[in-house]
Amino acid sequence: MITKLSAVEEKFTVLLPARGDCPYILETLLSINNSSLLPNEVLLIDDGIEQNVKTSILENSFRFKLKIINNKGIGLVDSLNTGLSVSKNEFIARIDADDIVYERRFEIQFNFLRANEAVSVVGTQIMYIDKLGRELGKSSYPVGQLENLKDFQAKCLMAHPSVMYRKSRVIDVGGYTHIFWNGRTDFAEDFYLWLRLARSGHCINLPEALTKYRQHSNQISSTNAVFQELATIYARATILSPSKNPFVVLNANGSIENSEEIISFVREKLGTIWATYFKLRLMTANLNVISHYSRITLILFLRIFRRMLI
Numbered sequence: 001m002i003t004k005l006s007a008v009e010e011k012f013t014v015l016l017p018a019r020g021d022c023p024y025i026l027e028t029l030l031s032i033n034n035s036s037l038l039p040n041e042v043l044l045i046d047d048g049i050e051q052n053v054k055t056s057i058l059e060n061s062f063r064f065k066l067k068i069i070n071n072k073g074i075g076l077v078d079s080l081n082t083g084l085s086v087s088k089n090e091f092i093a094r095i096d097a098d099d100i101v102y103e104r105r106f107e108i109q110f111n112f113l114r115a116n117e118a119v120s121v122v123g124t125q126i127m128y129i130d131k132l133g134r135e136l137g138k139s140s141y142p143v144g145q146l147e148n149l150k151d152f153q154a155k156c157l158m159a160h161p162s163v164m165y166r167k168s169r170v171i172d173v174g175g176y177t178h179i180f181w182n183g184r185t186d187f188a189e190d191f192y193l194w195l196r197l198a199r200s201g202h203c204i205n206l207p208e209a210l211t212k213y214r215q216h217s218n219q220i221s222s223t224n225a226v227f228q229e230l231a232t233i234y235a236r237a238t239i240l241s242p243s244k245n246p247f248v249v250l251n252a253n254g255s256i257e258n259s260e261e262i263i264s265f266v267r268e269k270l271g272t273i274w275a276t277y278f279k280l281r282l283m284t285a286n287l288n289v290i291s292h293y294s295r296i297t298l299i300l301f302l303r304i305f306r307r308m309l310i
Contacts, residue, residue, distance in 0.1 A: 120201030
């Protein structure tokens with residue numbers, strides 16, 4: 001049983017990246033303000049928040065210390081890494097600017113991490129809500145220890161806005177990483193982090209819905225789902241690769257010199273990648289629809305697959 005913490009020990013950070021008009025951000029901040037266990041700092045990472053929104057936020061008073069950190073509008077991964085770099089605390093809770101935390105979420109997660117040193121990250125179920133805040137239903141993420149599940153390395157089993165993790169372990173595995181992106185939109189950055197964090201400790205989901213996750217038209221579209229699928233495959237291939245780069249698999253003669261595990265994996269995903277490629281070709285006459293780096297990523301994937309078919 002966890003004893004009541006002293007005021008000195010009750011320290012954790014809420015990491016909240018935001019951009020644009022942020023129509024729900026005051027609801028998010030007020031839900032944090034009503035928490036049974038308050039953070040001693042909330043880092044609002046300004047990745048291009050409209051000035052009138054910032055003015056409105058600053059007109060309110062909160063029971064926590066709010067810090068607005070400028071990230072120069074360069075994207076989610078950079079916003080999150082900026083937050084990690086300035087956070088003063090070991091425990092960091094994530095939330096997005098259109099979501100809501102339940103009153104006891106932080107208390108439950110904080111005490112769980114404090115009691116379980118082997119755990120690197122703890123997530124929760126989420127309650128889906130619409131743009132008006134009406135409940136749509138509860139998630140069904142697997143509960144308990146996740147890293148030994150077959151699906152753990154195939155798809156994201158944790159809701160990113162619901163997690164609390166240990167900062168030191170996230171830093172040790174390299175923080176957030178660009179996997180695949182279109183403009184300033186990153187894909188699978190959370191999935192790739194969970195895969196790496198599993199090497200330093202357990203990844204746990206709690207059964208309770210402790211975060212309200214808002215679904216609305218400004219989220220990743222069905223078009224971007226193509227990039228999300230490719231990013232997930234790329235993240236898995238990177239974890240499998242001994243070199244941490246799935247493209248370093250061809251020797252000077254053009255034959256494959258990587259492990260049988262990664263070869264088997266990319267063969268399994270060959271159909272998906274080809275389908276992704278043709279979807280992209282239908283979206284545009286060329287591949288300028290995606291960033292230069294991601295375009296190279298796709299082309300290199302296809303090059304490896306062609307070699308495998310020879």
